[in-house]
Amino acid sequence: MPERKGKYTISLSSRPRILGYASVVGKKEGEGPLEAGFDAVFPDGRLGEKTWEKAESRLQKEAFTRALDKVGYAPSQVDVLFTGDLLNQNIASTFGMRESNVPLLNQFGACSTMAQTLCLAAIFVDSGAADVAAAVTSSHFCTAERQFRFPLEYGGQRTPTAQWTATAAGCALVGMSGRVHIEHVCIGRIVDMGITDMNNMGAAMAPAAADTLMNFLKDTHTSPDDYEFIATGDLGVEGSALFKMLTAREGHKIGENHFDCGLLLYDRNTQDVHSGASGCGCSASVLCSHILGNLENGVWKNGLFMATGAMMSPTSSQQGESIPGIAHLIHFSVE
């Protein structure tokens, strides 16, 4: 049963488990350093579909289906689906899961959505509201680029602080069997420090990541060194540096145990992605390959996953608004 611990943290006393997981990615992601951990790499960005939006829906469906197949579950054994993506009105999720026949609640937390969906799935299972819950999120470079920035054909130059939206999806199933436990979740607040540069999302999200981590450490009376890893996603180069600076200012020096999902997905020396990867699919695919894989295999036994989101829209930015950030945290453990 969930119990409040301190002001922001929710302790999950039944310690729900990761029942299964899968990640599927596009060509560029398949050429990156995490290739071996993905369940499928699709060399065709359209996945045989007519449009990029339909291709992104297909990524969600593939991630969900493969996660179920790997553990021999049918969709009808899933009680609730928490889904999300970056597209207007969450169409990648809705159309991707349309045929699943599973009760569905679409989430929007920008690039933090994998953590948001997994928080809810874990709380539902811990509380008894669901026996099995799924968290599925996606992003696609081509759908995001034309929705948030420019038509692909325009070939716009990217600034050095810009991030590259991952073509990827991840699905994590939560239930009561599996090696990896979810001990705590910490839901984030909106933090807006007045950043307005849409090409520097990392800077907009870093203060939110620092805020959520500080809240969690205070609530649990722990320090960064208590965890084998602290994974943020997707702060990129600039955001990661700022995140460490902000936490240090609060008296918590973050060391070698930190990594950023946005800096893991691509090889920045050879793949020309500037400040790193972003998109709901980035932290989703890194979680559902590298992170859960290393937990399952006993490489890590205790760590934090904290996806971050920049909650703007082209309309809010055009109207002169700054970029609100948010970050949600999940504490994993293995016995």
Place this chain on the structure above:
Amino acid sequence: MPERKGKYTISLSSRPRILGYASVVGKKEGEGPLEAGFDAVFPDGRLGEKTWEKAESRLQKEAFTRALDKVGYAPSQVDVLFTGDLLNQNIASTFGMRESNVPLLNQFGACSTMAQTLCLAAIFVDSGAADVAAAVTSSHFCTAERQFRFPLEYGGQRTPTAQWTATAAGCALVGMSGRVHIEHVCIGRIVDMGITDMNNMGAAMAPAAADTLMNFLKDTHTSPDDYEFIATGDLGVEGSALFKMLTAREGHKIGENHFDCGLLLYDRNTQDVHSGASGCGCSASVLCSHILGNLENGVWKNGLFMATGAMMSPTSSQQGESIPGIAHLIHFSVE
């Protein structure tokens, strides 16, 4: 504690309560039959803000602040906010709640979002994940019209089956005191019967409403006559007729206890809204005035609130996709 009851229903054994609520609306809604129940009517569609989007954010903030003020709570006493709206990337919610400092999870269920947010708030409180949770949603005629249809200046003709997006917001606070209990929630599945007419959302949503109601009745071994009211929102004229036809076909005749939020908000004889009202703010403002008011005052003691959503986007419709519907149900009772 939440317990699964049948395949789709979640029984909330602590029976969490509506701690407080508020609704705020625009001029047209204030001229409708429910005027007396609203906490504020804003004659200026911009609420003194520079843009309609900022005005919609302001509606959310007003609903949240007024709901708290009415019961003497501070924002810091709210553990989690479930928010939602129709705008791309949920900006009405994000910017409306930016200064609240409360952990936030944005939801997207199109016009079903008030039921979706309230389901989650109720589950969080019942499970112990939150002591107090808030559900807040909004819509605004001008932001929706220009995002989903045409520029306002174009003055496009509306088809007879079209609905009118309400300028309104509602907030319900869930806690452990208050007269009105939440007994059960039932999370809906996506139902897509192939409707492609963006001007006939009611028809696209009616099958989802029927599906969720049938699931709930089966799980709880009850019939429509067991409830003093069955409120749908927002099916409009066509959708309501279709909803009754579909439930009758399943052997459940729905009688005089049914009403549709979309048909209550305006006076259709004098207000030229064609098939009725729609938008997240419609069912939110009807719930947080008429429905909760009548429950609190003892007029009703037992009823169902079932908001419905059409989960399309202009992009999905332009790409030839049909309109997926969804409906979530909340069972209220008063001792």
